[in-house]
Amino acid sequence: MIIQLLNGLQLAMLLFLLSVGLSVVFGLMRFVNLAHGTLFMLGAFVGLSTVEATGSFWLALAAGTLAAAVAGGLLYLGLLRRLQPAGPLKQVLVTFGLIFIGLEVARLVWGDYAERLPGPASLAGATEIFGVYYPTYRLFVIALGLAVAALLHFGLERTRLGAVIRAGVDDRTMTAALGIDIDRVFFAVFVVGCALAGLAGVVAGPVLSVYAGMDMGVLILALVVVVIGGPGSLKGAFAGALLVGMAETFGQVWLPEVAGMLLYGLMAAVLVLRPQGLLPAGPRA
Amino acid sequence: MTPPASHSRHAVALLLAVLAVGYWLASGYYGKELVAETAITAILAMSLSLLVGQAGLVSLGHAAYFGIGAYALAGFGQKLGWPPALAMAAAVAVGALLALVVGWVAVRLAGVFFIMITLAVGEMIHAWFLKDRSFGGVGGMSGVPRLDLSGIGVDLADPAQFALFALAVALLVYLLLDRLVLSPFGQTLRAIHQNEERARALGCPVGRYKLAAFVVAGAVAALAGTLAAQRSAFVSPELMTWTLSGEILIVVIVGGSGSLLGVSAAAALWIGLRHQLSTMTDHWMLAMGVIFVVLVLVAGDGIDGALRGLWRRIAARRAARRAA
Numbered sequence: 001m002i003i004q005l006l007n008g009l010q011l012a013m014l015l016f017l018l019s020v021g022l023s024v025v026f027g028l029m030r031f032v033n034l035a036h037g038t039l040f041m042l043g044a045f046v047g048l049s050t051v052e053a054t055g056s057f058w059l060a061l062a063a064g065t066l067a068a069a070v071a072g073g074l075l076y077l078g079l080l081r082r083l084q085p086a087g088p089l090k091q092v093l094v095t096f097g098l099i100f101i102g103l104e105v106a107r108l109v110w111g112d113y114a115e116r117l118p119g120p121a122s123l124a125g126a127t128e129i130f131g132v133y134y135p136t137y138r139l140f141v142i143a144l145g146l147a148v149a150a151l152l153h154f155g156l157e158r159t160r161l162g163a164v165i166r167a168g169v170d171d172r173t174m175t176a177a178l179g180i181d182i183d184r185v186f187f188a189v190f191v192v193g194c195a196l197a198g199l200a201g202v203v204a205g206p207v208l209s210v211y212a213g214m215d216m217g218v219l220i221l222a223l224v225v226v227v228i229g230g231p232g233s234l235k236g237a238f239a240g241a242l243l244v245g246m247a248e249t250f251g252q253v254w255l256p257e258v259a260g261m262l263l264y265g266l267m268a269a270v271l272v273l274r275p276q277g278l279l280p281a282g283p284r285a
Numbered sequence: 286m287t288p289p290a291s292h293s294r295h296a297v298a299l300l301l302a303v304l305a306v307g308y309w310l311a312s313g314y315y316g317k318e319l320v321a322e323t324a325i326t327a328i329l330a331m332s333l334s335l336l337v338g339q340a341g342l343v344s345l346g347h348a349a350y351f352g353i354g355a356y357a358l359a360g361f362g363q364k365l366g367w368p369p370a371l372a373m374a375a376a377v378a379v380g381a382l383l384a385l386v387v388g389w390v391a392v393r394l395a396g397v398f399f400i401m402i403t404l405a406v407g408e409m410i411h412a413w414f415l416k417d418r419s420f421g422g423v424g425g426m427s428g429v430p431r432l433d434l435s436g437i438g439v440d441l442a443d444p445a446q447f448a449l450f451a452l453a454v455a456l457l458v459y460l461l462l463d464r465l466v467l468s469p470f471g472q473t474l475r476a477i478h479q480n481e482e483r484a485r486a487l488g489c490p491v492g493r494y495k496l497a498a499f500v501v502a503g504a505v506a507a508l509a510g511t512l513a514a515q516r517s518a519f520v521s522p523e524l525m526t527w528t529l530s531g532e533i534l535i536v537v538i539v540g541g542s543g544s545l546l547g548v549s550a551a552a553a554l555w556i557g558l559r560h561q562l563s564t565m566t567d568h569w570m571l572a573m574g575v576i577f578v579v580l581v582l583v584a585g586d587g588i589d590g591a592l593r594g595l596w597r598r599i600a601a602r603r604a605a606r607r608a609a
Contacts, residue, residue: 034404083582090582092397092400094581096404097577097580097581099574100531100570100571102574216408220408223405227398261409263409264406267390271393
């Protein structure tokens with residue numbers, strides 16, 4: 001039971017890292033980057049190659065994160081920004097096409113085989129927690145997710161840039177009218193979101209296996225997180241990730257037959273009862 | 286959104302059918318397979334065209350309804366041993382039912398959210414059949430029964446005859462959907478697409494119309510799925526991957542989303558192109574992704590729009606000559 005809770009928490013933290021960028025970008029720009037999962041996969045593969053070349057997991061963590069950030073930045077400047085006048089629908093569809101391209105590029109560069117990214121030696125083994133032995137690496141994943149969440153929370157709530165982002169989510173036009181270069185803010189948010197996706201990819205490497213096509217499963221879960229949590233909000237992404245992570249984990253254990261339907265039911269229930277999501281962004285009361 | 290076609294459209298439909306039959310006559314074994322695949326793809330594309338082109342609902346999970354039709358036929362026809370005709374009808378009903386359950390939630394959402402939820406649900410269904418052992422999991426299941434048309438001298442186990450049968454079904458689906466598009470129901474869908482607020486203000490139950498379109502599209506996609514299952518007597522989760530949903534969306538965009546004949550012609554082009562690409566490289570999906578991105582970037586009205594523009598120009602020139 002405690003082990004399943006921890007497993008659920010661990011999946012939730014991965015999902016949080018992945019979906020927070022998706023969610024805040026949506027809040028600012030009203031479009032969803034469906035190639036977000038592809039950046040997750042890119043991070044994992046770059047991390048894998050780095051570990052194979054240097055043997056250092058921590059270097060891999062940095063390289064995977066950086067690769068996803070750079071790829072995301074280029075993607076935005078080269079393609080997505082130009083599509084802005086055409087509206088969000090075109091942007092979303094273009095990013096859907098990018099999934100195909102990313103998948104085939106990954107197959108060409110890294111081949112068709114699934115590989116496991118070795119975790120750091122310092123986090124090997126298990127640690128006793130709440131009376132059970134649990135893999136140390138997975139505890140690290142949980143801690144990392146919580147740390148990133150706390151950092152983002154502090155950044156959004158306590159810094160000037162955070163205030164600008166929140167203002168942009170509330171009312172983009174008004175924020176721009178106040179003399180803030182909202183496009184630059186958005187670019188920064190987009191790149192940070194992509195970097196987090198890459199980070200999640202490397203972190204997930206030792207837990208899930210790394211293969212061309214690993215992006216789709218996590219993308220779907222991330223989309224559900226964004227829809228359930230309420231797009232545009234950090235708290236929403238966190239709550240959504242917790243809910244989806246737990247539902248996935250306990251669903252697989254208790255009701256493996258209907259685990260998929262459980263997720264759909266959860267999403268349907270939230271959308272019917274609270275179409276705006278659990279904790280949507282917006283002016284606080 | 287495309288306005289209803291002119292009266293010449295049935296002539297174009299006939300021309301397309303004649304071309305397909307001509308190709309069928311001229312080609313060898315593999316060509317007949319391509320005709321069957323084109324007919325099935327055309328049915329699937331026409332069903333998505335109703336959603337995208339008429340109702341303005343861009344679904345990224347349409348392969349799920351196609352696949353569920355195929356699996357339902359396998360379930361009823363093979364596992365439960367129902368007569369194939371009954372199993373086929375039941376499979377179409379299952380497609381409609383699934384669309385009803387998904388659409389009930391999805392049509393409440395607009396634009397980007399609708400895309401997200403259709404993609405997510407489509408992949409959930411795909412994941413379900415990947416895992417589920419009772420239908421063979423990843424490996425799929427063979428031995429799906431075919432419709433028995435020996436009464437009219439047709440043997441669907443023969444690929445050549447099956448291709449003609451699929452073509453006939455495609456033509457039938459075209460005629461039915463064409464009536465639907467021109468009916469008050471189709472007009473209402475276009476009105477909603479054009480201006481949802483206004484349609485709502487005029488007292489139109491917008492959600493119910495969208496749901497009805499979603500259900501019809503799901504049922505027709507399931508029908509296409511039952512044909513796909515009968516073609517190879519085999520079902521596998523491949524039938525419902527997101528890549529297929531993407532392919533069909535390409536076909537619909539190229540064909541000029543709302544034009545049933547445009548998307549059917551585009552289906553033929555696509556099957557031909559994909560066949561070419563896949564004989565050249567194992568990585569044809571890369572080309573497909575590039576085509577997808579470029580298409581979305583440049584897409585105007587697709588084939589249908591281009592032809593109409595040409596026709597209008599010719600007509601204008603003729604009128605000018607007559608005036609002179």
